[in-house]
Structure formats: C-alpha cells, structure tokens
Amino acid sequence: MISELGLFALILALMASTAQGVAPLWGAAHGKTRLMRFGASAAIAQFALVAFAFICLVWAFAVSDFSLKVVASNSHTLKPMFYKISAAWGQHEGSMLLWVVVLSGFGAAIAVFGNNLPATLKARALGVQGLIGVAFLAFILFTSNPFARLLPVPLEGMGFNPLLQDPGLVIHPPMLYLGYVGFSVAYSFSVAALIEGKVDAAWARWVRPWVLAAWCFLTIGIMLGSFWAYYELGWGGWWFWDPVENASFMPWLIGTALLHCALVVERRHALVNWTLLLSILAFTLSLIGTFLVRSGILTSVHAFAVDPARGVFILAMVIAASGGALTLYALRARQLQQPPSFAPISREGAILGNNFLLLVACAVVFLGTFYPLVIDALSGDKISVGPPYFNITFGPIMLAVTALMAFGPMMRWRSDAAKPAGNAMRIPMAVGLVAGLASGIIGQSLEGGLGIGSGVFLIAAMARWMQARLRIGQVKPEQSLFLARAFPRSTWGFVIAHFGFAVAVLGITAMSAWEKDSMASLRIGDSTRLGTRSFTLTQVQNVKGANYDAQRLTFAVSDNGVPEEAMVSERRYYPERDTVTTEAGIRMGLLSNLHLTAGEDNGTGAFAVRVTLHPLAMWIWSGALLMAMGGFVSLSDRRFRVGAPHKVRAPAIPAVGGVAA
DSSP: OHHHHHHHHHHHHHHHHHHHHHHHHHHHHHTOHHHHHHHHHHHHHHHHHHHHHHHHHHHHHHTTOTTBHHHHHHOOTTSOHHHHHHGGGSSHHHHHHHHHHHHHHHHHHHHHHOTTSOHHHHHHHHHHHHHHHHHHHHHHHHHOOTTOBOSSOOSSOOOOOGGGOSHHHHHHHHHHHHHHHHHHHHHHHHHHHHHHTOOOHHHHHHHHHHHHHHHHHHHHHHHHHHHHHHHHSSSOOSOOOOHHHHHHHHHHHHHHHHHHHHHHHHHHOOSHHHHHHHHHHHHHHHHHHHHHHHSSOOOOTTOOOOOHHHHHHHHHHHHHHHHHHHHHHHHHHHHHOOOOOSOSSSHHHHHHHHHHHHHHHHHHHHHHHHHHHHHHHHHOOOOOOOHHHHHHHHHHHHHHHHHHHHHGGGSOSSOOOHHHHHHHTHHHHHHHHHHHHHHHHHHTOHHHHHHHHHHHHHHHHHHHHHHHHHTBTTBOHHHHHHHHHHSOHHHHHHHHHHHHHHHHHHHHHHHHHSOEEEEEEEOTTOEEEETTEEEEEEEEEEEEOSSOEEEEEEEEEEETTEEEEEEEEEEEEETTTTEEEEEOEEEOOSSEEEEEEEEEEOSSSOEEEEEEEEETHHHHHHHHHHHHHHHHHHHTOHHHHHOOOOOOOSOOOOOOTTOOO
8 A cells, every 4th residue: 555655646746747847937938926936836746745655665665565576676574674775775766766856855945945046047947857857757657667566476575786785885876866966956057047048146156055065965975886896896996987987977077167167157257158068968967877877788786787778768868858958058058158257377267277177087988988888889899998098098187187276276366377376386386296206206106106296286285275365474373363263164165175185186096006915825824915914814604694694704914923903804695696795804094904805715625815905095085075075064154055245354464475365
C-alpha cells in the first residue's frame, strides 16, 4: 500500500510540475498575476509530493519489501540498516528519484525565498524549473519506475553492491546531486533573463549564492568520491580520469568560472553574456554526466550501466535543454551585450582570462572522455585515453590558472598597470621560485618542482594580499586587527577557498611526483621494505562481518628497527553478490600516508602485498574541504545573499604597493 501511495504521489507530482511549467510562463507573457503566483504554489506542491514518494521508497528498503523490483535487486535482509536505507539512492531508479527531490526542493526554495525578485523573472524561472521537472518525472515514470512490482515475490534480495557499502558513498551521491541540480537554478534564471531581455546586478545577486552553494556541494561530492576510490578500491590512487569521475569534474570547472563571472556582473555589470552562457553550459554538463552514468555506454565501478534506451531518453533531454537554451541565447544575447568596461590588465581581465583557461581545461577533459566513445560508435574500435593524455594537456593549463589566481586579487577593478601589480608580487614570485627549484632538484622531478612552486606562489600571494589589506607592518597591530574584524565573511571565504586550492595543488603534486611503492609475495613471517620501514606479515585470520566473510592480514611495522603501529588489510567476500573486495590498510599522516593492500593466497600460503608511500596525500582532500568551507563561509555573509550594504568603520589608509584595497 505504501508503494502505491508513492507511485500515486509521483503521478500527481508530474501533474504539478506540468502546471508549474506552463502557468507562470503563460502568466508572465500575458501579464496575468494569478497565473504567475500559481507557479510558486505548484512548485511547493511538487516538492511535497516528490519528497513523500522518496520517503515511501526509503521505507520499502528499510522493511525489505522484496515485492518491489528495485528492493529485491539491491537489498538483503542481512544487510545493516544503515546500508538498507542508503541503498534507496544507491541504484538507478532511487538515485533519479533523489535527483528530482533535490530539483523540486530548489524550485520550492525559489518560490519561498524569491519574494524580492521581479514578479515576471520569478515566474519565468519557476516555469523553466517546472519544465525540467516534467522531463525528469516523465523519465522516472515511463522508464525507471522505482515502485515497479515483482512477481513472484522472492524470499530474499540480491543484496547491494559491496563497493558501495561505505559511509563515504552514502553521502557522496546526495552531495553530487545538490551540486548538479543546484546549477539548474542558474540555468532557469538565465533562460528567464534571456526571455525578458534583461540582466542586472539584482539578477546576479540572486543567482550567485545558488551557484556558490551548488559549487560547494559538488566540491564535497567530488572529494568524497576521490577519497572513497583511494581507500576502498585498493588501487592506491586518488584520481584515475575515469569517465564518470570526469562527468562530475566538468561541471565543477565551468561552475568555478560561472561563480567568478557572476561576481563581475554584480559589481561591474560586465561579462553578462559570458555569465549566461556559462550558466547554460554548467547545467548542460550536469545533464551530460547523468547521461554518461545511465546510458549503458560506460563500464565503471561508478556507473549504473543500465538499459541504453534510458540513455536515449536522457540524451533527448540534454539536446532539448541545451539546444533550446543556446538557441534562445543566440537570438537574444545581442540585446544584453554590454560594451567592454574594463582594461585587459584589471581584476575583470584576470577573471576573464582564468575563465577562458577553465573552459579550455573542460574542453580537454570533454575530448578525452568522449573521443573513445565516438570512435567506438563509429568504427567499433576500442581505444583508451588515460592519465598520460590528461597529465600532459591538463596540467599546464592548471599551472596557468594557479598563476592568474595569484595575480588577480592584486589587481584593481576596471583598470590597472602591469608594473605596480608586478612589484607587489616580487616577494611571492621569489618564494615560489625558490620552493619550486628546491623541490624539483631534491626530488629530481620537473613536474614536481613546477607544481610545488605554483602552489607555494599562490599561498605567498594570498599572504601578500592579506598583508596589504590589513596594513601589517605599516600601522599599529591593533589597527590591523580592527581591519581584520571589519572584513566581511565573503572576503574570508575567498581567502580560505583560494588557500584550499593551493593546499590541494601541493598535495596532488607531491603524491603524483614522489609516490614510492614496493611489491612482494609474503608468507607468515616474511618481510618487505619500503625506504626505512619494514613490513612483516604476522597473522592471517578468518573473521565474519555483518554480511560478509573476511580474510584479515596483520603486518608488524618498524622504522629503522623502531616498532610502529601494526597495519591490517582485508579481503572481504559477500555471499549474496558473490563478490570479493579489498580493504586497504592506511596510516594517515600530515606529511605522508602509508597504503597497504594484500591479494589472495596464491595456493602456496603466499600473498601478494603492495605497500605505497603517498607524500602529502591528505592535503588533497583537506584542500578540497577548505575550498568548500570557504564557499560556505561566504554564504554565511548576509551581504552575499541579499546584497545588503556593509558599513566599514576602518580608518581610510591608502593602498600600498599597488595592491587594490
């Protein structure tokens, strides 16, 4: 009965989303206030109905209702309750329903919190959001019904993919969806602005927080996926340029560019057309990511790999959403075009330059992801585009991005001169150069030297910017402290996010350039070495988990003969799925991680063991968390959300060293 109620709620939600997609657009076009207001009510109703349907699905998983096909295929009575519930969104049907919950939730938020918007803009944005909901709800009901019954009802389910039975993967999909779908708000408002033929600072002030929130959640989602791959897959890496990884990374790159462009629109009313285009591209790439993992054209531990017919449906949605918006952009963008209001050497110029680099980086990832798929479709040939391509093409672009990130904040708005900005950067450049040369020579790696140098340069540049803004060394310490307290939260958020990016760059560089590993075949009592450390296999145990049987290998570790904490690696067997997984033993530290994995017995009592040293590994995910934290700090600034004026009581002190105050 609960399942039928959930299905009925989805049908009603489709009707509500249809009304939301038609009524406010019609009302805005013909000046009918009631129809425009009706859009808000329909958006709230749609969210309530979809949320109720999702709760019904979660309940079915919690009680192991195997009469539902999706529950029987993805759950098991022996599975822990935590993973029973998370399985509700760990497969195709449930994940699409969660997607629509988030989508309708954003629509309801526009309806509730958008009262300060022009009535026609709000109505049109809700209408576009409603049409997106129509497409996804129709997709769920006609191709991916989560409430489809199964007869006869099995006594037991098939279980859940063991690789996904992990706390990180429980949080990972919702974070990604909050990011993906968050860009739908920017898309809807951009289409609404193109219909109205008007973009102003108020539009940018409304859109930018939604873009920032989506970017923060997407950053966390990507970080969780990367960390999960590191400790769960047993491969010892943090990023593999997997097509599904790329599917989430591409909208992140465009979203980063969009976030900075919206700032320029708000403050300088420049880059209007560019911002609209990026809004369309960000959501289009989010839809493309959805297509990739659900079309059946990919083989990946991340992909759902379902019926290709579903992929055709999503591909049609991608074409309709992107094609319609881009056509509208081509027809109306000239009406919104603004004459250039800034010089090439300016903060706007630096932001535009970085946006161009991010767009090129996204194009590089897009080409590397889709080229093998196109070749396979046209000729049937199987080719692989792996890390060498991405490292050669993507790496230099990101070095240039890092450099512009360092220079941009030092420049003035509208117009600046190269010499003053360069003078202000002499010390950071010197620090970065010394760090790069030292690390490159000591580590005997050109790539390592370039990466460390660029990361240190960015950190030094941010320190120089803070020193100039706080007048450290030029005024009394209490005045500098007063200036720090006067900083709006959005400024602190900007500093934290840029610092986090630099930390991630250092971690990525160190782990990529100076990773060391050792492989050996060990019996109990045998040892292998990595650097100054020795690893001895001391014990092999058979243990039983909640829904798996495991073989646990324990290793004694010593450094130059000094005993350290033991490390453990497991091989787990899940009977309901007849699947074996590897649980790596990881010792995490500030400067390096030790990563240990053990293979199966080769029949002679020996186990294949791999031990890897990952320098600065934790800096990668710590940097990503700092970036997201910086975004949330900015969101906590009321000025950022509503554009309220901020009174600065700090003493007026001239800018120093060419640094914009």
